[in-house]
Amino acid sequence: MRTNNEPVHVQELISKKKQSKNLFLKFEKAIPIILFLIASVSVFTTIGIIYTLFSETIEFFKQVSVVEFFTGTVLKPLSQDPKFGVLPLIMGTLTSTVIAMLVAAPIGLMTAIYLSEFASERIRKTFKPLLEILAGIPTIVYGFFAFTFVTPLLKHVIPGLETTNILSPGIVMGIMIIPMIASLSEDAMSSVPNAMREGALALGATKLEVATRVVIPAAFSGIVASFVLAISRAIGETMIVTIASGSSKNFTFDLTQSMQTMTAYIVEVTGGDAPAGSTIYYSLYAVAMTLFVFTLLMNLFARYVARKFKEEY
Amino acid sequence: MKYVDAVQVQKRMNFRLIVNTIAKIIFFLSTVFGLVVLGILIYRVFSDGIGWINMDFLTGKLSTDPEKAGILGAILGTLWLMVVVAPVTMFFGVGTAIYLELYAKKGKLRSFIQTNIANLAGVPSIVYGILGMTVFVRALDMGNIVLAGGLTMSLLILPITIVASQEAIRAVPNHLGEASYGLGATKWQTIKNIILPAALPGILTGAILSLSRAIGETAPLVVIGIPALLIPFPGSIFDKFTVLPMQIYYWTLDSSLVEEYAYLASATIIILLLVLLLLNTTAIIIRNKFQKRY
Amino acid sequence: MAGAMTAIPQAEVKKRANIEVLRTLEQEKEVVFDTQNLNLWYGEKHALRDINLDIHEEEVTAIIGPSGCGKSTYLKTLNRMVELVPSVRTTGVIQYKGKSIFDKSLRVEELRTQVGMVFQKPNPFPKSIYENIAYGPKIHGIRNKMILDEIVEKSLRGAYIWDEVKDRLHDNAYGLSGGQQQRLCIARCLAIEPDVILMDEPTSALDPKSTLKVEELIRELKKDYAIVIVTHNMQQASRISDRTAFFLDGEVVEYDRTDVIFNEPTDQRTEDYINGRFG
Ligand SMILES: Nc1ncnc2c1ncn2[C@@H]1O[C@H](COP(=O)(O)OP(=O)(O)OP(=O)(O)O)[C@@H](O)[C@H]1O
Numbered sequence: 001m002r003t004n005n006e007p008v009h010v011q012e013l014i015s016k017k018k019q020s021k022n023l024f025l026k027f028e029k030a031i032p033i034i035l036f037l038i039a040s041v042s043v044f045t046t047i048g049i050i051y052t053l054f055s056e057t058i059e060f061f062k063q064v065s066v067v068e069f070f071t072g073t074v075l076k077p078l079s080q081d082p083k084f085g086v087l088p089l090i091m092g093t094l095t096s097t098v099i100a101m102l103v104a105a106p107i108g109l110m111t112a113i114y115l116s117e118f119a120s121e122r123i124r125k126t127f128k129p130l131l132e133i134l135a136g137i138p139t140i141v142y143g144f145f146a147f148t149f150v151t152p153l154l155k156h157v158i159p160g161l162e163t164t165n166i167l168s169p170g171i172v173m174g175i176m177i178i179p180m181i182a183s184l185s186e187d188a189m190s191s192v193p194n195a196m197r198e199g200a201l202a203l204g205a206t207k208l209e210v211a212t213r214v215v216i217p218a219a220f221s222g223i224v225a226s227f228v229l230a231i232s233r234a235i236g237e238t239m240i241v242t243i244a245s246g247s248s249k250n251f252t253f254d255l256t257q258s259m260q261t262m263t264a265y266i267v268e269v270t271g272g273d274a275p276a277g278s279t280i281y282y283s284l285y286a287v288a289m290t291l292f293v294f295t296l297l298m299n300l301f302a303r304y305v306a307r308k309f310k311e312e313y
Numbered sequence: 314m315k316y317v318d319a320v321q322v323q324k325r326m327n328f329r330l331i332v333n334t335i336a337k338i339i340f341f342l343s344t345v346f347g348l349v350v351l352g353i354l355i356y357r358v359f360s361d362g363i364g365w366i367n368m369d370f371l372t373g374k375l376s377t378d379p380e381k382a383g384i385l386g387a388i389l390g391t392l393w394l395m396v397v398v399a400p401v402t403m404f405f406g407v408g409t410a411i412y413l414e415l416y417a418k419k420g421k422l423r424s425f426i427q428t429n430i431a432n433l434a435g436v437p438s439i440v441y442g443i444l445g446m447t448v449f450v451r452a453l454d455m456g457n458i459v460l461a462g463g464l465t466m467s468l469l470i471l472p473i474t475i476v477a478s479q480e481a482i483r484a485v486p487n488h489l490g491e492a493s494y495g496l497g498a499t500k501w502q503t504i505k506n507i508i509l510p511a512a513l514p515g516i517l518t519g520a521i522l523s524l525s526r527a528i529g530e531t532a533p534l535v536v537i538g539i540p541a542l543l544i545p546f547p548g549s550i551f552d553k554f555t556v557l558p559m560q561i562y563y564w565t566l567d568s569s570l571v572e573e574y575a576y577l578a579s580a581t582i583i584i585l586l587l588v589l590l591l592l593n594t595t596a597i598i599i600r601n602k603f604q605k606r607y
Numbered sequence: 608m609a610g611a612m613t614a615i616p617q618a619e620v621k622k623r624a625n626i627e628v629l630r631t632l633e634q635e636k637e638v639v640f641d642t643q644n645l646n647l648w649y650g651e652k653h654a655l656r657d658i659n660l661d662i663h664e665e666e667v668t669a670i671i672g673p674s675g676c677g678k679s680t681y682l683k684t685l686n687r688m689v690e691l692v693p694s695v696r697t698t699g700v701i702q703y704k705g706k707s708i709f710d711k712s713l714r715v716e717e718l719r720t721q722v723g724m725v726f727q728k729p730n731p732f733p734k735s736i737y738e739n740i741a742y743g744p745k746i747h748g749i750r751n752k753m754i755l756d757e758i759v760e761k762s763l764r765g766a767y768i769w770d771e772v773k774d775r776l777h778d779n780a781y782g783l784s785g786g787q788q789q790r791l792c793i794a795r796c797l798a799i800e801p802d803v804i805l806m807d808e809p810t811s812a813l814d815p816k817s818t819l820k821v822e823e824l825i826r827e828l829k830k831d832y833a834i835v836i837v838t839h840n841m842q843q844a845s846r847i848s849d850r851t852a853f854f855l856d857g858e859v860v861e862y863d864r865t866d867v868i869f870n871e872p873t874d875q876r877t878e879d880y881i882n883g884r885f886g
Pocket residue numbers: 649652654672673674675676677678679680681692
């Protein structure tokens with residue numbers, strides 16, 4: 001205890017401290033400004049991305065015509081007479097994405113239906129974290145898996161399969177995005193009001209009928225949004241296709257062959273230490289710009305659909 | 314005459330119930346499918362790789378001779394990368410979240426920043442790699458050192474860190490802040506002493522999960538040009554480095570040349586997965602331990 | 608309650624009230640808050656209309672009225688907490704001890720140090736009991752451990768909760784019962800020794816026993832503090848308050864000594880409300 005027995009007068013003590021407070025108040029006023037500057041980092045990131053991609057892409061189009069780039073079916077950056085058609089890469093990207101969606105859309109959707117409409121609370125609580133684990137596995141591990149396990153496995157079924165091919169990474173990419181579709185679609189389905197389900201159940205509908213005729217139509221835009229996001233994710237995926245699909249710039253529909261995606265091309269060019277200023281170097285940005293625009297449009301579309309969905313209830 | 318024929322309904326009902334049951338089984342199998350693949354993947358990796366994990370592997374240098382190769386360099390590289398990523402992304406992530414949740418007025422500016430963050434979250438990681446290569450490695454002339462890689466990764470996981478921190482701050486009930494204001498506390502005092510401590514478990518959980526994303530990411534570092542060469546162990550954020558996923562990448566690529574590299578890749582994957590498991594468990598423990606009490 | 612009141616003959620009531628009025632005229636307490644023509648809008652919503660009210664020292668002023676009539680809004684205007692809502696706009700004058708609370712030279716934080724507030728739901732911080740009480744003094748720069756110890760004990764004693772918590776000062780405040788939490792919040796408010804304590808339905812989340820304890824505490828506190836209390840409980844208002852203001856649709860319908868309001872309201876609407884005929 002203090003030596004003198006005077007009672008403490010808090011308000012007096014407080015007003016004595018006022019002097020030191022003034023400095024603190026200046027600091028207090030500066031805080032919103034500091035925080036705003038911190039928050040603007042994310043805006044500068046976007047500006048940075050757009051600026052780098054854009055300015056270098058313009059350099060590229062000074063050397064290669066826009067028409068050749070977007071309509072050319074031949075990509076031969078290293079040959080004597082280089083050709084810079086982006087279509088082989090778009091072909092590779094779209095093919096792997098379609099394969100992935102063929103795997104992920106039905107399985108992801110059925111998983112979502114099971115978890116939202118059929119599973120007991122306990123099963124749901126065990127399965128959801130397990131799916132999260134699946135989603136948390138680094139893509140490099142999936143790439144390894146596609147290359148060393150799925151491709152050899154598929155070779156037993158399809159003898160003509162090349163060591164690097166578009167099929168195997170497509171399938172594995174599909175497996176990778178199952179959790180994404182499942183969890184986003186499940187969210188959409190779970191937010192369908194129970195009253196709608198009960199109405200149908202009371203008429204004697206089975207759970208399947210409730211799911212297909214009530215829940216899925218009601219959650220439709222949410223499900224669509226999850227598909228679009230998954231597509232965008234597949235388009236931007238890099239490591240699986242880089243490892244398992246190789247670098248042949250084939251413009252083909254043959255799934256057993258190696259095809260290169262836009263992302264894999266970027267990896268190949270940067271890994272090859274293309275000298276800054278060369279056409280190859282700039283082509284990297286033109287491809288990245290194409291990739292960026294693709295995924296951005298997908299994401300904007302997904303959010304537009306999802307927002308519409310929210311308004312429905 | 315009845316409109317509903319009971320017998321007919323009964324027959325149809327049996328049929329509908331059978332369809333329902335079959336569908337349920339198919340849906341269940343779909344749900345299990347992903348997990349079966351997960352099981353196979355983990356089993357494969359472990360059966361191939363576990364035999365290669367020993368003290369020499371964990372503490373050894375990289376080597377072209379599979380028998381001698383170790384991953385200490387990659388482990389250290391991953392750690393050094395986190396030394397950059399963790400503070401940078403926490404500082405900017407939490408700062409942005411505080412600004413958006415507690416300072417920014419509802420309006421155009423705020424929704425612009427918010428939309429921008431949502432869009433950034435959907436940008437492919439390889440595009441961040443290009444940004445990092447162009448800005449940090451070349452324009453700022455850092456070279457492919459830990460700092461350049463770390464800043465790139467920080468930008469990559471910034472959107473998810475921001476969103477997680479925003480959720481954590483939003484979950485702090487208003488009445489705690491009011492109590493503090495009511496005692497004459499200033500806004501910053503209230504944020505620092507009341508709101509942030511209450512939001513901290515949520516913020517940490519989110520931050521750890523985003524860090525584990527950064528630990529597993531490969532593409533941006535490939536683009537930045539992390540060398541496949543045998544480099545000395547990194548000793549600071551200004552050294553060249555490699556990380557676990559990069560090592561997996563190179564060994565997988567070369568496994569068609571040297572078969573043992575596939576096993577080394579498996580062994581490295583085991584280590585990577587264990588690190589991620591450790592981080593995620595920590596996040597879950599934090600989340601459960603500090604479950605909201607107010 | 609209404610029955611009990613009508614049992615008293617009308618003449619008797621009047622006589623008592625008159626005596627009361629005479630007595631108060633002699634010892635009118637000093638005014639701490641003087642509200643003149645206060646108007647307040649939430650965006651377009653006109654929530655307070657031409658409020659005129661005096662809050663007196665060493666008295667309990669009760670504010671009653673149906674839900675949504677602006678009681679909490681008025682209370683939160685007195686310590687300017689209402690400004691946390693961005694759309695709020697006010698006109699009129701509120702003087703605290705003769706100085707306008709809207710004056711530029713007066714910082715809100717200073718005002719709130721002198722005008723404490725207790726909320727409807729007990730809202731201790733997720734910290735220890737000790738830290739809850741020490742929080743106010745600490746943010747105002749008092750760091751001396753011995754002084755803080757003394758303030759904590761004094762405040763907890765002041766809120767009559769010291770004996771219940773003195774052995775667990777460093778336990779988390781969420782381990783306390785609801786009633787104890789509310790008294791802790793009152794103690795937290797006492798720790799910065801305000802002049803006025805604003806209480807917004809402080810007992811509505813409490814059981815009857817804890818309610819009585821808090822009421823008892825309020826009666827003790829009024830010896831040193833001006834207290835403004837919002838309540839939906841008529842008995843509570845009549846038990847503990849000296850003056851009562853009846854709010855309706857953002858207006859003060861009637862404001863007078865509590866016994867006058869309860870026994871002989873001049874406005875029909877006040878009478879109807881007190882007798883539970885609406886609201
Ligand atoms: N933040 C706000 N924004 C807009 N309007 C508000 C806000 N807070 C209160 N109001 C409106 O102002 C009016 C007065 O609200 P207030 O909370 O003061 O009522 P009250 O008398 O305390 O009610 P109760 O007894 O239910 O607590 C109400 O019509 C309410 O809808």
